[in-house]
Amino acid sequence: MKIESKTKKIADNEVLKYKDFDGVLQKSALLKAASRLRFKWIGALSAVLFASTAAILYFSAPKKMEQPTTAQLLTIAMITPAAEQLTVANNSVIETANGSLLVIDENSFVDQNGTVIKGAVDLSFKEYHNPLDQIISGIPMTYDSAGVQYHFESAGMFEINAVDQNVKINPDAPLRVILNSQKNGTHYNLYAYNKEKKNWDFISKDNTPADHNRKKALKNLHDEFAAKTTSAQTECSAVQSFKTRIERTKPIVPKEEDQNKFRVSIEVDATEIPELASFQNLKFEVLPSTNFDARKANIIWDYATVKKEKEKYILSFFKGATHYEVEGVPVYGEKNYSVEKRKFDFGISAYNRRMDSITKALTEKTIVLEAAKKKTEEIIAIQVKEKPLYAVDEKVVGDAEHNVLRAFSVSKFGTYNCDCPQLLPTEQIVKACFKTKQNNITLNQVYLVERNQKKMFTIYNSYFKTFPFNPKNSNLIISVDSIGQVYYFDNFSDIKTADNEYAFKMTPVNNGLRTVAEIKKYFNF
C-alpha cells in the first residue's frame, strides 16, 4: 500500500456541489429493479452492475425519479464489458486489446487551463462491434435527421474518455483513433454522440477505401511515419550543418598587444577564419615556442599567411624557397583595443542570439524526429506481432480478413460511431403482440437484430401495430420487461407471408449466462 501525504484538502463547498439525493434515489430504484432479475449471476457480479448503473446514469442523467427504460434494464441485465484502461504517453502509437490504434501527438492532452500535459495520461477505451455490444451499451442507436428516424448499421463504435476528468484533448492536436472495424464497405459515415441533444452529430463521410485491410492500413501508417522520419532527419541534418557553420564565426575575445613581444600584421582571409572577420587593424603576437627564432624578425619576408589548425593560429612566412611557421594569437594595438572590444561585445551578443535560435530550432526538429522514429518503431512492432496473420502470398488470413481500419480525428472525449443510417425494413409487416407460453407480456420497445447483416433496429411500442422485418434475414428480437426479465425470439420461419397479425412467443433468458462471450454464443452472434 502506498501512503501519500502531500495532498491538497478539498473544501466542504467543493464537496457539496456533488450532493444529489435524487440521483441516489434513482440509482437505488435501478438497483432494486436489477435485484429482481432472475439472472443468478447478477448478485455475484455486483461490481459490474454498479459500473453499468453508473454508465446508464451517465447517458440518461434524468433529474426525476422514473422507471428504468428498456435500454437501461437490458444494460443491467447483461454484463457490460469493462472499458480498457490505457496509459498513453505523448508521441506514441498504442494498440488496444481489440486491435484498434490510437495515435497520440506531442501536445495531444491539455488540462482545464489549456496547458499541455507532458506526462502519461490514463484513458478508458471501449469498443462496440456488433449489435449485441451496442444493445447492452445502452447508447441510443437511432439517428434523427430532418424529422426522420434512422437506425444505425454500425461498422464499429467506441467510447474514449480520460480517467481524470480534468484532462482534455487539445483541439489543435487531435488524437487519431484508427478503429479495427469488423465490417468492410464504403457506405459508412462518421458520427459523434451529442450528450446534450441525445442524438448523433454527423462528422463526415468515412473515406476509408474498400481494400483498406489491416495489413495495408498498417503499411500506410508505417510509410507515413517513416516519411516523416526521413523528412525530419533531413531537416535536422540541415540545421546541424548550419549550426556548425555558424559556430565557426564565434568572435574571440580581443587581447591587447604586449609591446615586449614580437608582433606581426597579417591580412586575414575571412572565409578561412570567420571569427576574426569583423576585426580590423589586427596583429598576431608570436608565441614563444621551440622553433621560434628572434633573428627571423629581421628578415624581410616576401609574404605571410595565417591559417587555423586545431584551434591554433599558425603564421607562415615565405621568402623564395624558405618557409617558416610559428604559432600566434590575435592582438590589438592600444589605440584600437577599445574599439575592437566594443565590436567583440556586439559580435558575441549577436552570435549568442543566433546560436540560441538555431539550438531551439534544432531541439524542436529533434523532438519531431524522435517522435516520428518512435511511432515508426511502434508500428513496426505491431506489424511484426501480426505477421502470423498473413499467408505467404501476403494475403490476410483468419479473422482479420474482413477487418478494415477506419480513422477518426478525435478532438474531444466521447462516443464515436462509423455507421450507415437505415430505415426500418419493409419486406413484411405484421401487427405484433408479445407473449410467453402462458401470458401476454408488456414491452416498451424491442430490438430487432439482423444477425447475418449485423444490423440492429430499435422498434418502439408505437410501431408494434406495424412491426416490420425482412423474413429473408436471420432475425432475432431481444427485449426486457419492466422487472428486468430478458426475452428473445428468433423463430421467424413460423411467420407466414399471409399473416397480418402475429403473437411473438418470447423465450425468457434464464439459464445463468455469465460472460459476454456466453451471451453472444447463446444468441448465435
Place this chain on the structure above:
Amino acid sequence: MQEKNRQISLRTMEEENELITIALNDPRHFELLYSRYFLQIFKYIFNRVRQEHDAAALTSDVFAKALCSLHKYQFRQVPFVSWLYGIARNELLQHFRKNKKEVLVFLEEDQLRNFSEELDGDNKEVLFEQMKTALEQLSVEEIELVEMKFFQQQSHREIAVLLNISEENARVRTFRVIKKLKETVNKMNGQ
C-alpha cells in the same frame, strides 16, 4: 492528536434508527441521513481515489446501495455512519480491483504530523517521513485500522462493527499495529 470530534450520543443513534425505520417505508426520508453523512463519506472516498468525479460517483453508489439494503441494517448501538463506512470500504475495494490500481491512502500532512508526534511522545526526533515509511510497511488491513482509529477517530466498537470482529479483538489489533509502527520507527533510528 486531535480531539475526538465524532462523539455521537446513544440518543442520536436511536434517533437515526427511527429515521431508518421511516425511510424503509418512504425512501425520501433517507435524505436527512444522506445530508448528515454525505460530506464524511465523500471525504473518506476522496482520500483514496483523489478524483472528485470518481469520489462523487462512488459516494452516490454507497448511499444508493445503503438505501437499497436498508432492510438489512441492524442497530448495534454504533452510529449509522459505521455501516456506511463498511459499504464505502467495499465499494473502494471493488473500484481498485476493477481498475487494477494500487490501493492508495492519502493522509493529510498535518494529521500525519500530529499522529507521528503523539505516537512517539518520548522521542521528538522522530521525523514525519519516518512515520510515513513505517505506515507504508503495514498491510492494507493494518493501515485501514490506523486510518479508522486515528484519522477518522472511530471507536473500537465502531471498528468492530465495520470489520465484523469483536470489540476486544478490535482493541487488540489496534494495539498491535501501534506497537509494530513504534518498532519500525525505532529500528530506523537504530534503537
